[in-house]
Amino acid sequence: MSESVAVIGAGLVGCLAALAFSSKGYNVTLYELRQDPRQDVSSGKSMRSINLAVSDRGIRALKYVNEEMAERILKHVIPMTGRMIHDITGTKQESQVYGLFGESINSIDRLLLNKCLLDELDKCNIKTFFEHKLVDMGNVSTPDSPIFLEFVTKDSKREKREFDFIVGCDGAFSQSRYLMQKTMRMNYSQKYVEQQYIELYIPPASGSSSSDPKYSIDPNHLHIWPRKEFMLIALANSDGSFTSTFFSTWNLIDSIKSSQEFLDFFKKNFPDAYTMIGEAGLKHAYENQPRGALMQVALSPFVSPNNRAILIGDAAHSMVPFYGQGMNCGFEDVHVLMKLIEQNKTIEKAFSKYTDARKEDVDTICRLAYENYQNMSAKVLDPFYLLRKKIDYVFGKYCNGILFPWIPMYTMVSFRGDIRYSDAVRIEKRQSRVLQLLQYVSVGGVAIYAAAKAAQYMDRLRN
Numbered sequence: 001m002s003e004s005v006a007v008i009g010a011g012l013v014g015c016l017a018a019l020a021f022s023s024k025g026y027n028v029t030l031y032e033l034r035q036d037p038r039q040d041v042s043s044g045k046s047m048r049s050i051n052l053a054v055s056d057r058g059i060r061a062l063k064y065v066n067e068e069m070a071e072r073i074l075k076h077v078i079p080m081t082g083r084m085i086h087d088i089t090g091t092k093q094e095s096q097v098y099g100l101f102g103e104s105i106n107s108i109d110r111l112l113l114n115k116c117l118l119d120e121l122d123k124c125n126i127k128t129f130f131e132h133k134l135v136d137m138g139n140v141s142t143p144d145s146p147i148f149l150e151f152v153t154k155d156s157k158r159e160k161r162e163f164d165f166i167v168g169c170d171g172a173f174s175q176s177r178y179l180m181q182k183t184m185r186m187n188y189s190q191k192y193v194e195q196q197y198i199e200l201y202i203p204p205a206s207g208s209s210s211s212d213p214k215y216s217i218d219p220n221h222l223h224i225w226p227r228k229e230f231m232l233i234a235l236a237n238s239d240g241s242f243t244s245t246f247f248s249t250w251n252l253i254d255s256i257k258s259s260q261e262f263l264d265f266f267k268k269n270f271p272d273a274y275t276m277i278g279e280a281g282l283k284h285a286y287e288n289q290p291r292g293a294l295m296q297v298a299l300s301p302f303v304s305p306n307n308r309a310i311l312i313g314d315a316a317h318s319m320v321p322f323y324g325q326g327m328n329c330g331f332e333d334v335h336v337l338m339k340l341i342e343q344n345k346t347i348e349k350a351f352s353k354y355t356d357a358r359k360e361d362v363d364t365i366c367r368l369a370y371e372n373y374q375n376m377s378a379k380v381l382d383p384f385y386l387l388r389k390k391i392d393y394v395f396g397k398y399c400n401g402i403l404f405p406w407i408p409m410y411t412m413v414s415f416r417g418d419i420r421y422s423d424a425v426r427i428e429k430r431q432s433r434v435l436q437l438l439q440y441v442s443v444g445g446v447a448i449y450a451a452a453k454a455a456q457y458m459d460r461l462r463n
Contacts, residue, residue, distance in 0.1 A: 002027045003347065006149060006163040008134055009170030010034075012110070013313030013330035015117035017167050020065045020334050022124045024341065029163070030121065030128045031151065033170070038115050050197065051235035051243040052113060053080065053105040053222070053324035057417040061331035064338065066120075073116045077106035078236045084221035085380055090271030095221060096380065096389070100397040100408070103415045105222070105324060107235040109243065132159070137166070137179035140304035147308050165347050166309040169330075172297055174315035180304055188299040193320055194249050195373065197292045200232075200285050202276045204240025213240030216276050224376055225270050231377040232270050244277065247377070253291060262286040294320045296366055301355040307348045312337065317362040322376055323369040323413065329362060332417070364421040368413065391435065406431060 002025055007018045010032035022028045054077055062070035081104045082097035098105060121128055129151075135158075136150035147166050151159045168176025180186065208214035217223055219236035230248035237243060256262050263282055266274045274282070297318035303310045313330035336358055340350035379385040392408035400406045407416065412424035419427075 003164040004029070004146075004162075005165045005167060005347070006031065006147075006161070007167045007169060008149075008176045009168065009174075009313075009315070010114075010118065010121075010128065010130070011169065011171060011313075012114055012117060012327050013334065014167075014169035015114070015121060016061065016065060016331055016334050017169055017312065017337075018126050018128075019069070019117070019120060019124060020338050021167070022126050023065055024338070026347075028124075028126045029161075030126055031132045031134065031149075032128070032130045033133050033175075034130065036118070036130045037111060038118060050110075050199070050233075050245050050321050051237070052108050052110050052327050053235070054108055054113075055105045055324065055328050055414040057325070057335075058328035058331040060417045061335040064335050069120050072120075073113065074106070076112060076116065076238060077108045078219050078238060079104035079106055080222045080235070081220055082222070083380065084218060084223045086223060086225045086270070086272060088227070088269065088271075090273075090275075093217075096386075097393075098410060099415055100393065100411060103411070104220070105414055107219075107222070107237075109237055110327075134170070134175045134179070137176070137309070138183075139306070140166075140180050140309050141183050141306060143306050145306065145308075147304075164308065165351075166304075168309065168311040168315045169313045170315055172295055172314045172318035174311065176309070177299070177311055177315050180309055180311070184305050186299055186301065189297070191296045193294045193296065193370065193373075194251075195247050195294055195320075196250050196253055197294065198246045198253070198285055198289050199292070200244040200246060200277055200289075201281055202234055202242035202244050202273070203278075203281070208240035210239065213238065215240050215242070217242070224380065225273060226377050226380050227269055228378040228381075230269075232273055233376075234273070242276075244273065247373075250291075256286075259283040259286045296320060296370065298363065298366065300359055302358065303351045303355055307351040310337070310351050310354060317366055319366040319369040320373065321369070322372040323365065325365050325369060325413065329365050329421075333358065333362075361421040364425055365413070368421070368425070388435065392431075395431075 004027045005021045007014050007028060007030045010030050014030065018028050018030045059070065059074065062073060081099070081102065082095050085094045085096060131154035132151040134149060135152050138148045139145045140147060146162050146164050148160060148162045149166065153159060166176065168174055170176050181188065202216060205214040205216040215236060223234040225232035230252055232244060232246050234242040234244040256265055263279055266282055295318055299316060302312070302316050312333035314326065317329070319326050337350060337354060340353055340357060341347055344350045344353065395406040396408045396411060407427060409424060409428045412419045412427065413421065
């Protein structure tokens with residue numbers, strides 16, 4: 001009889017984890033606190049979720065689990081080949097490409113992706129239970145003992161189940177993590193950042209239809225309106241619309257006291273977006289849309305003392321969305337875990353090695369995600385930052401592997417899933433030292449040249 005695995009959380013990472021374990025022949029049961037989103041008529045349009053950008057790490061994980069499944073899911077994405085920067089006048093746009101050779105990240109609505117993964121579950125021998133609230137977990141510290149879980153169902157009945165292994169994928173406010181912490185020593189930190197977000201909606205352009213979607217701006221770019229202390233972004237949907245997100249400090253949004261002030265603020269700072277979203281849409285967002293908090297979570301270890309329960313995805317390392325790596329990193333968690341099972345032959349041995357294999361990388365990308373807010377909101381306007389990006393592009397495209405090794409940071413994170421996040425930072429530090437040296441040499445060369453010219457001029461004056 002195959003070993004039993006309970007996956008807690010039927011979000012993106014939970015669904016992929018369930019599919020991955022099932023593909024290896026384990027007896028998988030998936031539990032979810034919420035209602036099945038495919039049956040929830042009120043969930044037709046998610047307005048609390050920033051659109052996702054699927055990149056290489058996420059795609060590798062999907063293909064590892066099932067190549068055909070990956071193809072079915074990826075047909076829904078919209079490629080984004082770069083950023084489109086909108087100036088404050090609303091009249092100028094500047095494209096900043098992402099990849100060296102036409103690579104793209106890929107926009108997809110979170111709810112649509114979740115529904116696609118749930119549909120894939122239905123094709124497998126996976127038992128799925130919605131509206132089951134996890135209330136207790138036992139034996140996480142007892143050697144060689146299966147773990148018991150207790151749930152409360154939607155009709156208030158209590159159900160107790162026993163499993164060989166538990167995989168907690170239930171998000172930033174993970175109940176699995178909370179219950180594990182009660183009976184084991186787990187280092188844990190939680191930090192709210194000073195930014196908040198409000199979801200907005202740019203409707204399809206005039207004349208758009210389901211068979212022929214029309215966009216008001218280029219769908220193949222991630223659109224950014226950078227304003228240093230705040231910013232707006234927009235990612236395309238397949239129906240011609242865009243999911244847009246306004247980020248600011250809590251102090252700024254709290255200083256706006258009415259929908260009219262919100263309209264005036266948008267008209268001044270995002271005039272083109274103001275027109276595309278429309279006054280009615282902006283007023284509705286201000287009066288009805290929740291202000292979303294952004295939080296980072298870090299913990300260690302990810303695994304219970306008896307190596308039978310594990311935390312992955314946001315339950316283990318929730319991050320801010322500014323590098324577009326939250327879902328990709330969660331999918332990579334699944335990929336790494338499955339490879340450890342392959343190498344070690346048993347889940348228990350794989351679990352025992354997972355924290356050491358993954359901790360440095362998830363800490364690294366959480367830090368990069370936090371730091372990238374400054375890049376998106378301000379540095380994309382900085383001429384020195386843009387010069388560095390151009391040098392990166394030239395060196396990466398024309399010199400890498402020919403004159404010397406060189407890979408831009410964004411390429412390593414988003415398009416090179418074969419490079420660990422932590423290794424990407426080490427490579428970037430080396431490249432930064434090279435650029436700094438070149439800068440000193442260039443400045444020194446200019447200074448020497450200027451001094452020589454000045455000496456020649458003075459010599460002519462004396463003669």
